[in-house]
Amino acid sequence: MFNKGSELLKLCKDNDKKISEIVIKSEMESSDITYDELMNKMKEVLKTMDKSANSALNKEIISVSKISGGNAKKIENYKDNGKTISGDLINSAMAKALSTSEINASMGKIVAAPTAGASGILPSALLTVKEKFNLSDENLIHGLFAAAGIGEIVSKNATVSGAEGGCQAECGVASAMAAAAIVELVGGDVESSFHAASFALINIMGLVCDPIAGLVEFPCALRNASGVANALISADLAMAGIKSIVPFDEVVDAMYKVGKAMPESLRETALGGIAATFTGNEIKKRFE
Amino acid sequence: MKNYGVFDIIGPTMIGPSSSHTAGAVRIGKIARSLVDDSFFKVSFHLHGSFAKTYKGHGTDRALVGGILGMNPYDERIKSSFDIAEKNNIQIEFIEDDLGYVHPNTVKIVFQYKEKDNYYIIGSSIGGGNILITNINGNEVEFSGNYPTILVKYNDRKGSISRISSILSNNDINIATMKVSRKEKIATMLIELDSPIENKIINKISLLDEIIYITGINSIER
Known part of the structure; x- marks a missing residue:
């Protein structure tokens, strides 16, 4: 069992294990489930993630509300034309993140990670790294457990709810989970995973939750695209050997306090930020 | 400190876009159906608060109908639940209502029968797909549906x-x-x-x- 990042780190070091291995062991004990059952359950999760991250790349998917959609396909085509500014990897990752977000907004099947609003980030991050480093599905399943470990710590000590902590608690935490998992997948050490998770949270600390008309679409999908970029660059920062001066647990605590300090208008109520702009209010009127 | 498992963080696998407006709505509908005689010919959904304001954009309407048809929150047919209800000769009606001092995401589901009295269930979607059933045909109750x-x-x-x-x-x-x-x-x-x-x-x-x-x-x- 672990409640804090420091505890998970110590368990890894004392037992010479990866984050995913400790998380798997802890889950088997607490849920009274066998290793094979656990792996099969996560395999199903990965299948759903893989489908949602790819389904909107070649087909225009429009949301139930009809206010957004089709952007995953746009960025995928743009990437294929080979003239991107930030390169194939980032563009491909953004397309996959948008794909899951668009599937979500069109009442398709997704896996909340840690929430439905931020569900595009983790699948895209892992699948992007899979392609680049020729990883297997088994590797990715382990990556998902590592990511879950980070998410568990944040849930226990802070929040992953936009209504409580703003978008930093949803997309921020998803990026942190993804960043830590990526570092493990490419062979980084456990400390580097925590540094990467810290960077991801620090990079977007204070991000508000301000969905137009209260719908999980704009700016949510965009923030899934920038969230996966945040995860990838946070992993790179950590793999380069850069260390977070402030430890992960303290960063989580800071994120929680920032969330608490946010006015209610910026916590999923659709009363502030982008939701409260002239255009945001005009769109909202269509649903009243 | 509340305890979390791996699949509380990476999960649920669900139909989007929102755990409280869709997954929770499906579960309320499904519980309601399990409480009634399934010979109903019409179902009226009285939507309160945020449910009433945003049900079309969030697809809460299709989620509720999926629920009363017996679907689970991860059923991909939820998107086409209106058509499935029509094929099963079930009439559907949505009413924006004020149900009083209740949770903002609350619905009163009224099942209508040809040969007998209406029967209703009131439930709230309280976040993350969690729900509370608060009234069964006039009986005040409070349960989550997480346990038998x-x-x-x-x-x-x-x-x-x-x-x-x-x-x-x-x-x-x-x-x-x-x-x-x-x-x-x-x-x-x-x-x-x-x-x-x-x-x-x-x-x-x-x-x-x-x-x-x-x-x-x-x-x-x-």
């Missing part, structure tokens, strides 16, 4: 609680939580259990003299 639940109304007599609980323990069923309340001479008991409910248990309890009404609801998948 037995609802019993009975004429209050000495020893009723022990008679009901011994039937459960004699059948090797553990009680997770129990709530008892009383209005005038009529008591209402809500029992959440650790194992699924079988019909024979419900039948046994219903044979007790004091029982007025009993229903068992198995847990609704997340």
